[in-house]
Amino acid sequence: MTLILHAGATEVAYDELLAVATPPRTLSHVPVAHHEIVELMRYSLGFYGHEIVEEHHAVTEDGARYFGLLSLRSPDGEYADTLGLRNSHDKKFPIGIAFGSRVFVCDNLAFQADHVIKRKHTANAKRELPGLVAEVVEPLNTERRQQAERFLRYRKTALADEMADHAILSLYRSGVINIQRVPNVMEQWQTPAHDWGDKTPWRLFNAVTFSLTGRVAENPAMTTVLHRVIDGLCKRVR
Incomplete structure (x- = not known):
């Protein structure tokens, strides 16, 4: 999970979140308590069996x-799904809910993931949020299964060095890795820092995600391109 705090927010326990005051509503702006967003997510996730x-929570000094971030255990693979949340009382940004295997939430207002929904603070927000949340949460099981099947395919496909070299060059051309990262990826391919099994x-x-530690999380679009290249590789070597 990636919750980056360098623009004034501080991580707090959930109990501290309960104590943050919610300002009164106006005709055009109806603030929602921060903890209510969390509780809605907890309920919705539990309802669908997740x-x-x-959990990680953070607020700015004024509580505005x-x-x-909420991390979910995946029964279909050795990875976690993540839900990112954000909320404001000062009209700076709408209620935000983000889902994906790579989620990036930063107090500098960066908010990125595979799926993002946003809702303005209006009188109907509380009533409509459960339905919006369901649109993100309900397909979770299907996406988990698809990801588990993809990773199993990665593990079971033998890969020669020449094909790996070709894929690394494709990743360079696609902008996933720069020229300085190519030697790092090659090193992790030949002599990996962790036990990632045979050459597959x-x-x-x-090897790529290890070499790009941090950068993939900051740019979830990289993950999509990385999967596209590796998926294509699997098809070619069948």
Whole structure:
């Protein structure tokens, strides 16, 4: 999970979040308590059978802005799904809910993921949020299964060095890695820092993500391109 705090927000316990005051509503702006956003997500996730295994919450000093991440255990693979949350009382940004295997939430207002929904603070926000949340949460099981099947395919496909070299060049041309990162990826492919098994697309995938630690999370679009290249590799070597 990636919750970056360098623009004034501080991480807090959930109990501290309960104590943050919510300003009164106006004709055009109806603030929603920060903790109510979290509670709505907890309820919706539980309703669809998902388990929250880790939470991080942060607020600005004045309590006006909230940023959060919830990590969900995936029964279909060795990875976690993540939900990113944000809310404001000062009209700086709408209620935001983000979902994906790579989610980036920063108090500098960067808010990125595979799926993002936003809702203005209006009188109908509380009534409409559960439906919007369901649109993100309900397909979660299907996406988990698809991701597990993809990773299994990566693990079971043998990969020769020549094909790995070709894929690394494709990743360079696609902008996933720059020229300085190519040697790092090659090193992790040949002598990996962790046990990623035999020479397969799974090892190559991990070699890339290991070499790009931090950068992938800051730019979730990289993950999409990385998967596209590795998926194409699997098709070619069948």
